[in-house]
Amino acid sequence: MILEVAMLKVHAGQERAFEEAMAKAAPVIAGSRGYLGHELRQCVETSGRYLLLVQWETLEAHTVGFRQSPAFNQWREIIGGFFTEAPVVEHYQGVLKWPEKSS
Amino acid sequence: MILEVAMLKVHAGQERAFEEAMAKAAPVIAGSRGYLGHELRQCVETSGRYLLLVQWETLEAHTVGFRQSPAFNQWREIIGGFFTEAPVVEHYQGVLKWPEKSS
Numbered sequence: 001m002i003l004e005v006a007m008l009k010v011h012a013g014q015e016r017a018f019e020e021a022m023a024k025a026a027p028v029i030a031g032s033r034g035y036l037g038h039e040l041r042q043c044v045e046t047s048g049r050y051l052l053l054v055q056w057e058t059l060e061a062h063t064v065g066f067r068q069s070p071a072f073n074q075w076r077e078i079i080g081g082f083f084t085e086a087p088v089v090e091h092y093q094g095v096l097k098w099p100e101k102s103s
Numbered sequence: 104m105i106l107e108v109a110m111l112k113v114h115a116g117q118e119r120a121f122e123e124a125m126a127k128a129a130p131v132i133a134g135s136r137g138y139l140g141h142e143l144r145q146c147v148e149t150s151g152r153y154l155l156l157v158q159w160e161t162l163e164a165h166t167v168g169f170r171q172s173p174a175f176n177q178w179r180e181i182i183g184g185f186f187t188e189a190p191v192v193e194h195y196q197g198v199l200k201w202p203e204k205s206s
Contacts (some may be wrong), residue, residue, distance in 0.1 A: 019199065026201045030202065039201065040197075042195060051195050093147055097142045
């Protein structure tokens with residue numbers, strides 16, 4: 001599993017509208033091939049700062065499969081207007097998980 | 104659940120040793136009250152860049168419970184020498200999780 005990590009900065013006062021837009025946009029990304037799940041989290045220390053974590057089967061499921069699909073335009077149309085600057089997006093592969101068994 | 108997000112930059116050539124140290128350090132943090140689990144991930148795009156994600160019951164479980172415990176000194180002793188700069192640490196609270204049920 002590859003984790004997409006996107007750092008998002010949202011215009012002041014638009015946090016609630018952004019969160020509602022993200023809820024609306026969720027099925028758009030969730031329908032993409034190789035998508036496993038995602039979550040949106042809000043920074044405790046910095047207002048308007050969010051972290052988007054998306055689990056993908058492979059790197060290409062995101063960078064090619066999703067980003068080059070019509071769904072990506074739809075996704076960007078719903079949420080693209082909220083950001084004060086372009087999101088910083090990186091991908092992370094697993095090294096260590098603890099506890100080792102989740103049972 | 105509060106997610107601690109730490110961005111780590113490790114000296115070139117020390118990645119393997121750092122990962123081994125993190126495996127050794129895992130039980131140290133895992134024994135802390137309010138700790139729920141953690142994972143270490145390596146950046147696909149940037150060599151030596153890691154993401155540490157730690158799940159805590161509350162913010163204070165990390166900032167007070169762990170950081171002010173003897174275990175924190177032990178933790179830092181094991182992994183503190185690998186970083187090229189001080190880790191950037193933030194905390195994130197949940198806003199949206201998808202799929203909505205994990206069953």
